[in-house]
Amino acid sequence: MTDVTETVFYLALGSNQGDRESHLERALMQLxxxxxxxxxxxxxxxxxxxxxxxxxxxxxxxAVKGCTVLSPEELLDETQRIESEGGRMREELWGPRTIDLDILLFGTERKATNRLSIPHPRLSERAFVLIPLAEVEPDLTIDSLGSISELIERSADKDSVVKKSVLAWGEELRGN
Ligand SMILES: Nc1ncnc2c1ncn2[C@@H]1O[C@H](COP(=O)(O)OP(=O)(O)OP(=O)(O)O)[C@@H](O)[C@H]1O
Ligand SMILES: Nc1nc2c(c(=O)[nH]1)N=C(CO)CN2
Structure with a gap:
């Protein structure tokens, strides 16, 4: 049997156009x-x-935690395919989108190429990413950046991140 090593990864998902919950749910199913x-x-x-x-x-x-046998670039191919199939148009930097998937962390990988930077360059300053991420991995420490709870404490947008709902599809994965 071939020994296939899996790598743990974390993704951030976002939506602010159309039926936002459906976009998130569909992206999870596709992933x-x-x-x-x-x-x-x-x-x-x-x-x-x-x-x-x-x-x-x-x-x-x-945020989601997953395991994969893909390389970081192959995982990006998948997340970008899911964005395109979810009707994502690349119109404006930081503008509205039906569905956005960002690779936050991928094992111990560190890289910064034209196509892919890991850890995600803006991870440490965004409470809208850090607070969901802390729910899936409360004890995470991001290299030299610090513990996730310290990063949340320092983030400017922490008071505008409000827990809203649980997707029916993800329910069985929530207690893992
Ligand atoms: N870790 C990463 N995850 C996803 N895309 C990345 C990553 N690092 C670099 N990229 C590149 O960033 C490009 C722009 O991504 P995108 O349009 O989602 O940016 P954005 O969501 O508007 O802004 P931000 O990157 O600040 O979240 C993508 O084409 C992709 O090649
Ligand atoms: N609250 C929130 N703000 C954003 C978001 C996002 O997902 N949530 N994504 C951005 C570009 O990736 C820019 N600003």
Whole structure:
């Protein structure tokens, strides 16, 4: 039997256009169905005020933990395919989107190429990413950046991240 090593990864998901919960749910199902990818744990859904470009609708955000035999670039191929199939248009930096999937962490990988930076460059400053991530991995420490609870404490948007709901689809993965 071939020994296939899996790597743990964490993704952030966001939506602020159309039926936001359906976009998140569909993306989760597609991720779970992607060859070589399995989801291990999903967070609740949080309603969050837009950061960066503030004159746009409020977001729903969540985070997932998964395992994969894919490389980081192959995982990005999958997340970008899911974004395209979810009707995502790449129109405006930080602008509204039906579905956005960002790779936050991928094992111990550190890289910064034109196509992919890991850890995600803005991970440590965004409460809309950190608070859902802390729900799936409360004891996470992000290299030199610090513990996830310290990062949340320092983040400017922590008071505008409000737990809203739990997706029916992810329920069975929540207690893992
Ligand atoms: N860790 C990563 N996860 C996802 N995309 C990444 C990552 N690192 C670099 N990218 C690149 O970033 C590009 C732009 O991504 P995207 O349009 O989702 O940005 P954004 O969501 O508007 O902004 P932000 O990156 O601040 O969340 C993608 O085409 C992708 O190649
Ligand atoms: N609250 C919130 N703000 C954002 C988000 C997001 O997902 N949630 N995504 C952005 C670009 O990735 C820019 N600003």
């Amino acid at each position: 779970h169905a992607a060859p070589g990818v399995r989801l291990v744990k999903v967070s609740s859904v949080y309603e969050t005020a837009p950061v960066g470009k503030t004159d746009q609708p409020v977001f729903l955000n969540m």
